[in-house]
Amino acid sequence: MNLVFDPAWLPRLGQGVLLTVQLTLYCMGLGAVLGAVLGLVRVYGGGRWSPLYWVASAYIHFFRGTPLLVQLLGIYLGLPTAGILVGPFLAGLLAMTLNTAAYQAEYFRGAIQSVKSGQMMAARALGMSRAQAIGHVIMPQALRLIIPPWSNELIYMLKYSSIVSMTALRPETMDLFGVARSIAARNFRYFEVYILVALFYLAMVLILTVALRWVERRVRIPGLGTPGRGI
Amino acid sequence: MALLRVENLHKRYGHEEVLKGVTLAQDAGETKVVIGPSGTGKSTLLRCINRLTEPDQGRVWLEDTEITSRRTDINRVRAKIGFVFQDFNLFTHLTALDNVRLGLMKVRRMPRAAATGRAMAELERVGLAAKANAYPAQLSGGQQQRVSIARALAMDPKLILFDEPTSALDPELIGEVLSVMIQLARDGMTMIVVTHEMGFARSVADEIVFMEGGVIVEQGTPDKMFRSPEVPRTGEFLRKISDLYGESR
Numbered sequence: 001m002n003l004v005f006d007p008a009w010l011p012r013l014g015q016g017v018l019l020t021v022q023l024t025l026y027c028m029g030l031g032a033v034l035g036a037v038l039g040l041v042r043v044y045g046g047g048r049w050s051p052l053y054w055v056a057s058a059y060i061h062f063f064r065g066t067p068l069l070v071q072l073l074g075i076y077l078g079l080p081t082a083g084i085l086v087g088p089f090l091a092g093l094l095a096m097t098l099n100t101a102a103y104q105a106e107y108f109r110g111a112i113q114s115v116k117s118g119q120m121m122a123a124r125a126l127g128m129s130r131a132q133a134i135g136h137v138i139m140p141q142a143l144r145l146i147i148p149p150w151s152n153e154l155i156y157m158l159k160y161s162s163i164v165s166m167t168a169l170r171p172e173t174m175d176l177f178g179v180a181r182s183i184a185a186r187n188f189r190y191f192e193v194y195i196l197v198a199l200f201y202l203a204m205v206l207i208l209t210v211a212l213r214w215v216e217r218r219v220r221i222p223g224l225g226t227p228g229r230g231i
Numbered sequence: 232m233a234l235l236r237v238e239n240l241h242k243r244y245g246h247e248e249v250l251k252g253v254t255l256a257q258d259a260g261e262t263k264v265v266i267g268p269s270g271t272g273k274s275t276l277l278r279c280i281n282r283l284t285e286p287d288q289g290r291v292w293l294e295d296t297e298i299t300s301r302r303t304d305i306n307r308v309r310a311k312i313g314f315v316f317q318d319f320n321l322f323t324h325l326t327a328l329d330n331v332r333l334g335l336m337k338v339r340r341m342p343r344a345a346a347t348g349r350a351m352a353e354l355e356r357v358g359l360a361a362k363a364n365a366y367p368a369q370l371s372g373g374q375q376q377r378v379s380i381a382r383a384l385a386m387d388p389k390l391i392l393f394d395e396p397t398s399a400l401d402p403e404l405i406g407e408v409l410s411v412m413i414q415l416a417r418d419g420m421t422m423i424v425v426t427h428e429m430g431f432a433r434s435v436a437d438e439i440v441f442m443e444g445g446v447i448v449e450q451g452t453p454d455k456m457f458r459s460p461e462v463p464r465t466g467e468f469l470r471k472i473s474d475l476y477g478e479s480r
Contacts, residue, residue, distance in 0.1 A: 121283055122320035122379075126334040126386065127310030136337055140324045223368020224323045 016179030024158045031100035039108025063102035092164035107149040111142040151212040234259040240289035251445035262416040264432040267442035273425040277392045313383030313391035319375040321367040328363040353381035373404030393424040
């Protein structure tokens with residue numbers, strides 16, 4: 001078998017990488033904010049019978065319980081029928097943000113709940129309000145604990161962002177996978193193009209993994225979260 | 232007028248009534264030691280005083296503020312009442328210095344420089360200025376408890392509640408915590424201490440309160456409680472606990 005790689009693909013693939021990275025980082029950032037709020041509501045929102053808790057839970061169950069693809073097409077094709085026009089990039093970003101927020105909410109809930117209950121009690125005993133205790137004591141610890149599951153989610157979303165190729169029709173709105181598909185469709189070099197694309201994804205994942213490991217080490221505090229090696 | 236008054240405090244967990252009407256008064260500068268078998272409501276009593284646990288019934292006053300009133304800003308009251316936990320509960324993500332400084336900056340709204348000065352002074356007082364930059368996990372249990380006492384002291388409390396402050400410590404670390412507490416008592420700090428350390432009770436308590444089954448069985452000076460308790464059960468418990476924990480400390 002004769003593999004042929006054409007350097008002329010690279011500029012377009014590079015553009016695709018850029019869009020994939022943008023989409024992933026934006027959705028993860030926005031998803032973290034929304035996820036943190038939802039996670040906090042699930043833990044501190046007044047228990048099972050409060051409306052806030054109920055809304056947050058319903059949201060989380062809905063977005064975790066339905067396929068991202070359905071959510072994406074629902075937004076991209078459904079919203080315009082309600083008179084709201086969204087481009088492919090915005091539809092992709094919105095769907096991915098809403099979806100990852102639901103997962104991240106659960107990671108936040110887990111991280112917040114694994115902060116020892118005595119921490120909240122000590123903060124309240126000092127005279128802090130609950131909001132102060134959450135801000136100064138609970139979240140700084142929860143945010144450190146959340147890094148490993150959050151890294152997982154980041155990698156997952158980076159790869160899953162390829163579904164926006166379902167809606168992108170013009171080259172400038174295509175993510176890495178979309179670009180690859182359109183190149184391959186023209187020259188029939190499917191094997192080569194997809195090998196290349198797989199390597200691009202792999203490289204991005206490795207870079208992000210290393211970066212987050214570095215962050216994790218930088219903010220690590222003795223006695224909090226993952227013990228050191230050899231235990 | 233007493234600094235702290237507790238009146239007819241009741242607390243129930245499910246079917247079990249842990250506090251069945253506890254009444255006591257504490258003057259400024261006084262050290263009260265609360266003793267009794269485990270599960271008799273001693274810790275619950277302390278937690279009801281600053282409402283870390285909500286009492287079901289009864290009232291608590293700090294000077295002329297009714298702590299148990301719904302209109303009272305509980306955070307302002309808590310800032311005036313130090314609390315030292317059995318398992319220290321130092322903030323895991325903060326150094327010793329930051330643990331002591333956090334309340335000063337966030338609750339008392341003290342500027343950073345002033346808060347740092349005050350926090351260092353308190354760490355000095357408990358003999359841990361050299362450990363200011365250590366995280367809790369890098370300190371021994373005794374050191375952690377001393378930092379947590381410094382954290383309480385920094386807030387200029389009118390009263391400090393100690394909930395079995397040495398029960399989670401290895402025997403050889405108990406002494407360093409007790410000596411800090413003894414010094415505090417001698418300096419005139421107002422303290423309520425739940426403990427089994429009879430040596431401490433004997434040497435610094437102004438009053439010993441014996442609780443059992445959710446009520447105060449008997450209270451009085453250490454002399455009276457150890458030598459001539461009125462209730463036979465008090466003498467029995469004190470003998471047992473003294474045998475168990477010794478009085479040498």
